[in-house]
Amino acid sequence: MLMKADIRSNTVSYSHSQTESSIKFISVFLQRLCFHLLQFIIAAGPSKHLCANRYISGSNSISRSVCPAVRKLVMAPKKFFLALIAVSTVSLLLHHGGHLNLTLETFWMGCPPSTIFSNQNSNRPSVKHTSVAFLKTHKTASSTVQNILFRFAERNNLTVALPITTCEHQFCYPRPFSIHFVHPHTSPPDILTSHLRFSRTELKRLMPNNTIYITILREPGAMFESLFSYYNQYCLSFKRVPNGSLEMFLAEPWKYYRPEEKDSMYARNTLTFDLGGDKDRRFSEAAKYAKRFAAEMENVFSLVMIAEYFDESLVLLRRLLSWDLEDVFYVSLNMRTPDSKSSLSSENTAKIRDWNIIDSELYDHFNASLWRQLKALGLACIDREVQLLRQARERLVRSCFGGNLPQLRSAEQITNKDLRPWQPSAKVAIVGYDLPNNLTTKGHMPPRDECLKMIMPEVQYTKLLLRAQSLRYRKRFSPRGSQLTTRPVGPVRVHKDPISPSLIPKTLETLARSTKGVLPPV
CATH class of the missing domain: 3.40.50 (Rossmann fold)
Structure with a gap:
């Protein structure tokens, strides 16, 4: 007989651990992406030498198609760094969201707090x-x-x-x-x-x-x-x-x-x-x-x-x-x-x-x-x-x-x-x-x-x-009376x-x- 509050479905627990692993994988992937983007922008150097860089070297056809896009990105550093910050932020939220007491329900469901029927101010009743x-x-x-x-x-x-x-x-x-x-x-x-x-x-x-x-x-x-x-x-x-x-x-x-x-x-x-x-x-x-x-x-x-x-x-x-x-x-x-x-x-x-x-x-x-x-x-x-x-x-x-x-x-x-x-x-x-x-x-x-x-x-x-x-x-x-002990x-x-x-x-x-x-x- 299931009698304790912390006994949950093994199905849910198993699936929960799978999702946590997936989130960690995505977080690591985004962090590595940020790292390689930084490497790329540093190694690219001045825009006039961009297409000679080893990151985009190759056939002439590839260079002709890739160089304009890469040159445009590097010549707009504000947009690049804004994108970099956005990717980093998402990565940090995925990695540390649990320490901030955030739940996937908060992000994915897009729903008001579960305290809709009360006057509580917390995001989730305890x-x-x-x-x-x-x-x-x-x-x-x-x-x-x-x-x-x-x-x-x-x-x-x-x-x-x-x-x-x-x-x-x-x-x-x-x-x-x-x-x-x-x-x-x-x-x-x-x-x-x-x-x-x-x-x-x-x-x-x-x-x-x-x-x-x-x-x-x-x-x-x-x-x-x-x-x-x-x-x-x-x-x-x-x-x-x-x-x-x-x-x-x-x-x-x-x-x-x-x-x-x-x-x-x-x-x-x-x-x-x-x-x-x-x-x-x-x-x-x-x-x-x-x-x-x-x-x-x-x-x-x-x-x-x-x-x-x-x-x-x-x-x-x-x-x-x-x-x-x-x-x-x-x-x-x-x-x-x-x-x-x-x-x-x-x-x-x-x-x-x-x-x-x-x-x-x-x-x-x-x-x-x-x-x-x-x-x-x-x-x-x-x-x-x-x-x-x-x-x-x-x-x-x-x-x-x-x-x-x-x-x-x-x-x-x-x-x-x-x-x-x-x-x-x-x-x-x-x-x-x-x-x-x-x-x-x-x-x-x-x-x-x-x-x-x-x-x-x-x-x-x-x-x-x-x-x-x-x-x-x-x-x-109680053997000595008709009173029940307090239910713990x-x-x-x-x-x-x-x-x-x-x-x-x-x-x-x-x-x-x-x-x-x-x-x-x-």
């Missing part, structure tokens, strides 16, 4: 933020974000708040969150990321005062289609529709929907319900209520991610928390097979948005908010960092799967039971991944355990964390190179120009 509460919403790629947070907590020896066993892997959802739903072996927590219905009062009782709150939303049309498919056998509002037809439900939703039923939150304004709001506000009041509710959420959440722009959202998340690039590597989890998905017409999308009017208003509000933050940072900067994230993530993922991209498999095809995703019903197939049996961890390969955790489904990972944290709890429990978790220091230089593409031309993110399938 401490990673480790108190995070993530409101895990339904069918929004939130399982992928949860996995990122789970792995970060393990690497940095943090405590993750987990549900009591009677609540299974959720905090007794759909009941409003209570501090009593938290397993005593996982408190006081640093990270909270399992499903719950938001209660600001109860979370403030549980989490540290400096906790950063984040969540994620998804376009209501695609989200509702996913909800209808995923919970078709659990939500009675969906189950009573003939032939499980989404079109029939949208034609007459009030014919099937019962707001008082247990699982009705999946059938209308699910995002609003997860956030603690009123999903059944009267239609005439819905628009005003949505605006007021969005303003309330603005005061709670420092970042609201958008699933359709997942990687762009991760860029903002990384900067908000002062995390390293490798802290937000991921593999998309909890995905359906293509035949479980239905394409939506524009007419049905409009019907879904009307039926989920509060969710639609919330999504539009926070989608606009996300893009204001992205534009404030600079779209060119965001595009470069997104491409850097995707390239680095692909390298790590390939190294975990024997040099290939992972292949989605059905639960029956996955040999490791710890990697088999939960199946909601026989009508919906959730796919996952399986690690190659011959995977080794030699050389620059990441540890097998790290690869395993990156593709582990929520249910199994939650159980694994609870076992580990319960063991830690018992070791620290200090600040997590940021590495000198927040974005590993080895993962930077060789040329900027290789970067994609589109800023649209890739939605992890759900």
Whole structure:
């Protein structure tokens, strides 16, 4: 189990050392170039004897083509020495940049400092933020974000708040969150990321005062289609529709929907319900209520991610928390097979948005908010960092799967039971991944355990964390009382190179120009 902050991907470390070697090579090359240029100008002598010099002697044709250019250069000493100074400066920066506390992110990314969300003046915060509460919403790629947070907590020896066993892997959802739903072996927590219905009062009782709150939303049309498919056998509002037809439900939703039923939150304004709001506000009041509710959420959440722009959202998340690039590597989890998905017409999308009017208003509000933050940072900067994230993530993922991209498999095809995703019903197939049996961890390969955790489904990972944290709890429990010893978790220091230089593409031309993110399938 990865439990220390300084345990980083061997892939990143290996590539980092390669890039440092490349930088040193370029630096030495530029220094030698400066030396030979100085030798040349000294040896050239007066311009009238220039072409007789041994540096440019040779055939008449070469002399005729080279001499005018060389003579022009020597006769413009100011330009020559300016060029010499420029080359020398670049060489010194490359050679001594590390001693000046400069990073490649500062030069190559061309981005504002990562303190964009704070009033700090330093170019890079010195401490990673480790108190995070993530409101895990339904069918929004939130399982992928949860996995990122789970792995970060393990690497940095943090405590993750987990549900009591009677609540299974959720905090007794759909009941409003209570501090009593938290397993005593996982408190006081640093990270909270399992499903719950938001209660600001109860979370403030549980989490540290400096906790950063984040969540994620998804376009209501695609989200509702996913909800209808995923919970078709659990939500009675969906189950009573003939032939499980989404079109029939949208034609007459009030014919099937019962707001008082247990699982009705999946059938209308699910995002609003997860956030603690009123999903059944009267239609005439819905628009005003949505605006007021969005303003309330603005005061709670420092970042609201958008699933359709997942990687762009991760860029903002990384900067908000002062995390390293490798802290937000991921593999998309909890995905359906293509035949479980239905394409939506524009007419049905409009019907879904009307039926989920509060969710639609919330999504539009926070989608606009996300893009204001992205534009404030600079779209060119965001595009470069997104491409850097995707390239680095692909390298790590390939190294975990024997040099290939992972292949989605059905639960029956996955040999490791710890990697088999939960199946909601026989009508919906959730796919996952399986690690190659011959995977080794030699050389620059990441540890097998790290690869395993990156593709582990929520249910199994939650159980694994609870076992580990319960063991830690018992070791620290005082025999003479019920008080825990203080958790010895200090600040997590940021590495000198927040974005590993080895993962930077060789040329900027290789970067994609589109800023649209890739939605992890759900």
